Ligand SMILES: Cc1ncc(C[n+]2csc(CCOP(=O)(O)OP(=O)(O)O)c2C)c(N)n1
């Protein structure tokens with residue numbers, strides 16, 4: 001049974017200068033220069049603060065953050081198997097609840113946050129994430145999405161953008177497009193299918209500023225099981241100069257290929273709304289990355305057409321691909 005604990009009410013951070021100065025993910029890691037997933041780690045730890053325990057599934061954010069005898073984590077952190085992110089969060093939250101019930105540790109709100117990569121969280125570990133979102137525990141699952149199995153040298157996952165070159169999908173003279181799947185639409189799938197989960201969001205650690213930190217805080221304030229999917233440019237896997245990570249994130253969002261929104265108690269709010277701000281051509285985003293260097297105009301037009309359909313024809317623009325076509329059985 002859920003235990004009533006004192007609430008931590010996190011404030012919305014309005015300006016960068018109001019963000020906490022304390023760091024809970026600091027030096028001692030070996031992620032690549034310009035790694036946006038590392039920024040996701042830094043920002044969720046900053047936003048949630050010291051009374052937080054993180055569990056991390058295998059992937060870059062495990063391996064590069066635990067080089068021999070070093071770690072950037074100031075908060076307690078536990079590794080869990082690839083695909084076990086959801087169950088690790090449930091186990092951690094259940095363990096804390098049992099210890100508090102037995103009086104072995106003080107009753108207080110301790111944030112439990114799991115981070116899993118796109119392969120670990122959205123492909124291999126999807127069932128565990130789904131199970132976690134059906135519990136009554138306070139836990140937050142962050143799906144950090146660098147669009148490949150980056151740690152094992154950039155293999156395609158269910159979240160890799162259509163057309164991208166990866167080590168599993170090298171373009172050749174017979175077939176130019178080897179990654180011919182459209183990106184799995186994870187956040188809406190989880191939002192629609194889990195009534196116990198009150199808060200689902202997509203986020204960026206760089207654009208707009210503070211987007212991800214505030215969404216982390218909103219998830220923790222909402223309580224219960226919650227989920228955030230982040231969009232993380234990866235200089236190594238996407239093949240661009242590390243100095244352009246932020247720009248790539250911005251281009252991805254402004255082109256509409258990665259929609260930014262939050263869903264709280266079933267209500268959708270766009271946190272970057274292309275209907276009001278317009279969309280730049282998706283070409284501007286694609287041509288800056290080596291992983292798309294083999295695409296020809298026809299491919300780029302195809303991707304643009306798919307993105308246009310997302311925003312112009314989907315029932316919930318950029319979110320839900322179902323189109324209204326309700327036919328009553330007796331009509
Ligand atoms: C059960 C299992 N299968 C395969 C592996 C090998 N492996 C380690 S990390 C990794 C890639 C994980 O990709 P993702 O979850 O997207 O995280 P990223 O490396 O991109 O940060 C793989 C396949 C493993 N550790 N465990």
Ligand code: SF4
Nearest residue numbers: 031032035060234236
């Ligand atoms: S390969 Fe990509 S995700 Fe992994 S550490 Fe480097 S930039 Fe980050």
Ligand SMILES: [Mg+2]
Nearest residue numbers: 117118148150
């Ligand atoms: Mg990945």
